[in-house]
Amino acid sequence: METDEKILISLCKRGDLSAYDKLMQRYEKKVYALCFRMAGNPDDAADLAQEAFLKAFRALPSFNGQAQFSTWLYRIVTNTCLDEQRKQARRPQLFSLDKPLNTEDGHLALTLPAEAPDPLATALSHETEAEIKALLSILPAAQRLVLVLRDMEGYSYEEIARILNLNSGTVKSRLNRARARLRDLYLKKEELFPPTVHLKGKEGRGRS
Amino acid sequence: MSCEKFTENMSAYLDGLLSGKELSEFQEHLSVCNRCSQEAEELQSMFSWLKQAGDVAPPKELRKSVLAELKKEQSSKGRRYLPGFSQAVAAAAVLIMLVVGNLSLLPPAPLSDTVPMRATYQEESGAETPPADAIIYTQEAPDNVQFSEKSELNSAAGSEPFPRRLALNLILIPLFLFFSLRVIQKRKEAG
Ligand SMILES: [Zn+2]
Numbered sequence: 384m385e386t387d388e389k390i391l392i393s394l395c396k397r398g399d400l401s402a403y404d405k406l407m408q409r410y411e412k413k414v415y416a417l418c419f420r421m422a423g424n425p426d427d428a429a430d431l432a433q434e435a436f437l438k439a440f441r442a443l444p445s446f447n448g449q450a451q452f453s454t455w456l457y458r459i460v461t462n463t464c465l466d467e468q469r470k471q472a473r474r475p476q477l478f479s480l481d482k483p484l485n486t487e488d489g490h491l492a493l494t495l496p497a498e499a500p501d502p503l504a505t506a507l508s509h510e511t512e513a514e515i516k517a518l519l520s521i522l523p524a525a526q527r528l529v530l531v532l533r534d535m536e537g538y539s540y541e542e543i544a545r546i547l548n549l550n551s552g553t554v555k556s557r558l559n560r561a562r563a564r565l566r567d568l569y570l571k572k573e574e575l576f577p578p579t580v581h582l583k584g585k586e587g588r589g590r591s
Numbered sequence: 592m593s594c595e596k597f598t599e600n601m602s603a604y605l606d607g608l609l610s611g612k613e614l615s616e617f618q619e620h621l622s623v624c625n626r627c628s629q630e631a632e633e634l635q636s637m638f639s640w641l642k643q644a645g646d647v648a649p650p651k652e653l654r655k656s657v658l659a660e661l662k663k664e665q666s667s668k669g670r671r672y673l674p675g676f677s678q679a680v681a682a683a684a685v686l687i688m689l690v691v692g693n694l695s696l697l698p699p700a701p702l703s704d705t706v707p708m709r710a711t712y713q714e715e716s717g718a719e720t721p722p723a724d725a726i727i728y729t730q731e732a733p734d735n736v737q738f739s740e741k742s743e744l745n746s747a748a749g750s751e752p753f754p755r756r757l758a759l760n761l762i763l764i765p766l767f768l769f770f771s772l773r774v775i776q777k778r779k780e781a782g
Binding site for chain 2: 428
């Protein structure tokens, strides 16, 4: 398995695309899952995964095999996701759950950006899945990342530390904060998602 | 004891990373502190809620679109993927200069030897008929005519072509070896 991967990597360094196809095949599920949890929707997740795989191929000549390939790859993926979050932070927010609105009829309203043409259609059919996505999107990106890596993708503290280039103490405290924050949201989710929740497609109903 | 220390260690405890004294202290605290034990329960419940998130499968076209993009990049700068290509071109150019230079600086020769000269002129100009000066040269073969065009560069050496040939070879042969070595080196680097 290991030597097999080394061969694939050296072929990729020479520009062999079919070798890269095989390499991607091994990691695409994990890479995409991570992007999906970070982005919250399939379209952005696919864009992120594609960008990360492109960056990885271009950077392969500088991969010297000192780190594990998977760690190296996931670092590119997480950096790609965080860069995107930074860009998005300058654009309108996806959900404005931080300041929930009380509409005339007394219900909570979620404000969705106008550019999502049909948010309900892209939302996953599973209600829990939609809740998880919505609550995760409220967490700051750096906290969401460690929580997704640990509690959804099952990486160990050491692996997370290597991927994010942090010491394990930082990973531990960041994860702790992320979990505490998500727990608060999780306990409030009945308020946040009452059965009669309104989804508003219009911008401008949200925060200023 | 205050809860703060335990709150900080909550994640480590839930992930089974505490041991020894730290663990027994934590367990002891949980048995007496409602706030912390409730927190732990809530987090456990949150974990099982998170576990309900289904598997996500990457779109089928993910790898295809990556490969299509990379193929485009490779064909637009395809030479990058032929390691040592530019060095090989340089080595070949130097080799041509060596051959042409040595042939055109052949020592003064009898009339019959002028035929190869014509061949070199043809190579360089790509024309069937040799240029005017070549014709002159083949017609009036005497010793120093062939250097008349460069005589201002070589007035001291007169008609003796060897110093120039020597200089030419001294410059071009190491250059040729240099580029050849670079080709080999580049190909090795690429694996
Ligand atoms: Zn306590």
